[in-house]
Amino acid sequence: MKVSRRDLLIGTAGVTAGVFFTPVPWKLLGDVSIWTQNWPWIPQPPHGPVETKQTACTLCAASCGLRVRMAEGWPVGISGVSTNPVTKGALCPLGFAAHQLNWHPRRLREVRHHGYTASWTEAQSAFEKACAEGPVAIVDGRPGRAASSVLKAFAARHKTSYRVALSSESRALTPYAIWGGVPVASLGYDLESTRTIVSFGAPLLDGWGTPGRFTRLWSERAAGSSDPQLRLIQIEPTLSRTAARAWRWYAPREGSEGTLASAVALVLLQEHLVSTQVPIPQVTLTDAAAQTGLSVESIRELAHMMVERRPVLAIAPDINPSVAALNVLLGAVGKPGGVVLRNRASASPVPFEADGGAYRAVLIDSTVPWEFVPQTNAEVFRFATWDGGGSKADWLLPSPGFLEELTDVPTAPTSAADTYNVAANLVAQSAGTISPAQFLTKIDSTLPDTEKAIHSRCEEIFKTKLGAVYADQPTPVKEFESAQKMEDQLRKGAVWVGEAPRAGSFHCTLKQWPATTPTALASDWAETWAAPVFPPLAAKLYQESTLREAPARRQA
């Protein structure tokens, strides 16, 4: 029988009708919808149980305690450690997305020489050549680490000089170090026992020092009260976050903070508001008023306010001798609630600027902030984990990423008490990365190794029998039966905190009142943050909330 066109039509009609009595259309409809819920090009989070590890943050010198959640061997979440006596569970905002940093597009993964890919052997031979020709300087961003001792040892054995790049916070402390003849690395602020803090533009609530230390203090004793236990007086040209939250805000002209400090000192001396005797500042109130743009009355008012509730402490964001001198006048040096000398002695490091950069080569450690650009025509070997862009370095050497290397975190620059953390390598070191210490050890295998250095630090602390180790609950050092036991605790993320500094441990004497130097602009932690890049999330959120202008080079 022959099939007509009509048959075909009717047959098709039959098929069409029949299909609706099969699972085909319905199942397809469902599965396609499920497909849209699990699009193959959308990344899936890792599976498997989550374990929590504790460690210390190494992204800057603040030594915050980190609680890291790990899945399938990768960090998948970060939060603070509430049992950490210094940070009390707080972190800087960037810390919460820090586990993304290792995959940042700007991550350095290969040696680069003048912008071109090079090999480690080339870099090594180049550096060896430089060492042979000498002189060479090694710049450390965070002195006092186990790794620093490796750098130091190399310097000692190869006639190269070991230098440090001081953070703005440490620089602010240098005047006291000079006047008191003590190492700047052992100085800190006893914020906990002071009752009035006068900040000359220091971003106290915005990443200054160890985040969490002051913010917690402020929220407990200052926030939201018209007559707080802790008075925060912010002196800053613009209404910064700290200024917006301060108890009082004074807005002098840009760079006139030093003058204001001297003027206030003058008032204190003239009106005998302080007992201490120091050389009279060479400034008149009218000049000061003219320079700062504040009225003479408000300068007086400020002076009176300072001595109303003592102890009082003045803090500058960067080196500012006048502010330091004001502290001396206020008796805020070497006393509780002032600038204090910590118990553990530390060597006083030589800043890089000390000898005008006449070097054949400079090796810059990965802890040195990206902003640090040596004014020298030496051959620069820069270790870094991320490429912050616009680097003048001849060699860019990729170093291990966040949580990728075993290192230790010594006391934070502004801390009042000595602390010690060990940061374990929670994730494997990325291929092709070498830390400065590893690099130098390749050249000289007789150098001490970081792990041993950490071990000896722990033994050292154990011998002093001072302070306590804070894990979930604190354990006094003397209660540990062995240094190893204590080290294991520290390696698991516990923090050692030493005794509070003794009062009167040091004092400063002023020969004459320092000349007022224009202060550097206050920098919030967006600047002090060590990595030259923001975690992509942070960059995104600050852009979308228009809360903070992330510097262009920090964009994800």
Added chain:
Amino acid sequence: MRRNLLVFLLGFGIALIAGWAVFPRALYVRHSQPLDFFHKTHAEKSGLAQCDSCHVIGSDGQYSGIPRTEVCAGCHSDKLGTSADEAVLVDSYVKPSKQTPWLVYSRQPANVWFSHAIHTRRAGLACTECHGHYGETDQTRIYEQNRISGYSRDIWGHSISRLRRAPGDGMKMTDCESCHRRHKVEVGCLGCHQ
């Protein structure tokens, strides 16, 4: 007119056959596991009779799922027996301490949160209620994956019509819901979604 009816029914029949017999086979792609594993053997020979001798629930309530290679290595640090799969396990997973890429029959999508702890400890359900008696078999099933949604066939269940299903066959949301209804446990969407 009669001829028309016949032709129509012919087309209708073709559609039915294609839809019910051919379509289900075409929809799923079949994968075999990286190596054979026999629950029965492990239960009898090595006394791992209880499910939770390998599939454990941690003290914080987290469920281990299929044991990691470290667990297997507890016994299989060296080859036990001569089977080819034994060699595969030891040489390519235990020795280099890599995880075995098991295909999980009852894997739910990322937006589903299912707590073994709550269902076994608090509700006291038996594993077999959802997983059937696979744990007592001595064969390794083929893993069937839906070509479109990428789900394991166990989610929809093996009968394409979802009628007359064996217990534990099918792990769709409707199955969870009906069980919850049976046990009068009311949870909102967020109870099981994340």
Added chain:
Amino acid sequence: MIARYGMVIDLDRCTGCGACMIACAAENNVPPEPPRATPRTGITPMLVRALSNGRDGADRREAFIPITCMQCENETPCVAVCPQQAVEVDKSTGIVMQIPQRCLGCRYCMTACPYHARYFNWWDPQWPPGMEKSLNPGVSVRMRGVVEKCNLCHTRFHGAEEKAAVAGRKEIDPADYIPACVEACPTGAILFGNLADPNDPVTLAAHSPDSFRLLERIGTEPKIHYKTTQDWIRALADKNANHPTEAQHV
């Protein structure tokens, strides 16, 4: 026990650092911004916004206000409008939840929300190569074309429940359930707890004279309260409550 989870956010303690935003986004697998994103197309389940009294110079005052889903209790605007039940108020926790996998992306709920606390996924979520390894296993990644919002880190509630189940407890331990933003706040400005429990600190704080809620007159009974002793903030926030006709803009 039926819980009613809520917050009291102390605006006097908020320094606008943004830790809550970042912790929230990291916890909830929010993707980094695509190149063409604008401040109005991003995903910010927790968003800190700046307030000011509109003056200049020494009289200028600034403050910061974290905006998240207000977890409206009464006539929850987004729930009623969703055509396919992708939004629901969770009976046992009072959390207003959103299931992106059910959502068809009509965005009606976004127009309904007076707090602008709902966000649409305008882009496919993409991370720099390898970064997907850092995603939180507890939260599924949302696909392009759906709406999402804060669900009070409900994953952490799951964790707490699981713990309770293993410990043989019926109720969760409050210490086990703390949303990421609360945990992250360096000044402890965010108080989180169960508003149904009269002795919970959050309940007490919510009833203090200093505390208020946004757009209270609309009558959605938000479970997110704010707290301040500064009059200008209060005046600004209560603008609609007090002088309905006097418009003042920041």
Added chain:
Amino acid sequence: MSETILLDRRWIARGAERSSTLHFLLWLAPWVFLLLLGIYAAGLCFYYGLNQTNMDNRFAFGMWIFLDLSVIAMGAGAFFTGFLVYILKQNDLKPMLNSAVVIGLTCYSGAVAVLMVDVGQPLRAWFTFWYPNTHSMLTEVTFCISCYLLVLILEYIPVLLRNRQLRKIPSFLIFEHQFHKLVPVLAGVGTFLSFFHQGSLGGLYGVLRGRPFAYRQGFAIWPSTFFLFILSALAVGPSFLMLVVATAEKITGRQLVQQGVFRKLGFISGVLLALYIAAKAVDTYIWLNFTSPALGFGPVDFYSYWPLSSTFLFIATVPLGLFPAILFVVPRTARHRGLLLLAAVLTCGGVLLNRFVMTVQTLALPTLPFDEFLKYTPSWQEVATFGGVIAYGVIVYSLSYRYLPLFEAPKGEDKHVSLG
């Protein structure tokens, strides 16, 4: 060429005079281009997602929703004319019927198409039918619109079957003949459905208590906008129908319907428009003095922003409301064809403006005390899709006009059979 002409001619109703094929193709060409452009833009949105538009989290609805609300209001002519003819037996309006159906069909199918582009997950849109939330106005809209679209398609079938070639198939002819008896029923069903979705489209915004500018009290579950939208749709439907037919007459250069039909439609439009304006006035008064102050918002919060200030309210009500209503109703002006059409244009403009205010201004206004007034400009993709829908309408209408006897009124049922 000559072949195609013959082919083309064979499809045109016998005796009906139509422009040459070439002319027709030239007329279609630009519209086809516009349609293709629109399809391309929509394709971009499907492939890359809605980041192709300029909508954002704060302007979650944009130009497309405005388009949907507008075209559906314009399409109201379809059900309303059907209602007038079949239910109220206004047989002199019959010649308008087919056009009304075609317009309705294009408007509704266009709206649905755009909605599919507008949602982020079109492949999951059917969830609304599977897991409907009965409290949502949008559910009501979705159900009614899709059902009514079905009705319109059914109503279109008999018109389609009157094509010269299709008539040749006897079974079709019989089918059409039988089907015709069904049409009044369809008209009734259509009217019912339309009433609901026209209303719920208004309710869509009226229920938003989070948007005091749009929020209205009402009766039972329906806010006042529900009824206002029905009324305004009823008013604008005939006007738009009138405009389309008038345009067709202008282009084809022949009179398609008697002047009387226009006047009648105009009169209906005018009366309803007047009613609408009155209702709107009362509503606005209640809203400004009671509803919105209760939510803590006053006129200043709504009308202190240029350009969307109170002038819009005025324009929409007086020059685009009362004025055309008068033109329609007063016999002296209504007799004048030009004024009649002018009134129709104004009416459409007024309703368009009202829909614009409801959709766009609502979202532009701040709600939080520290919000700003927002601005939004559609991206070219949005505009192109918009244009595509319009082009689609023109094309469908042109084709229908050319190949189907839209205006050649059927002279008694028997005619059909004999024609075969």
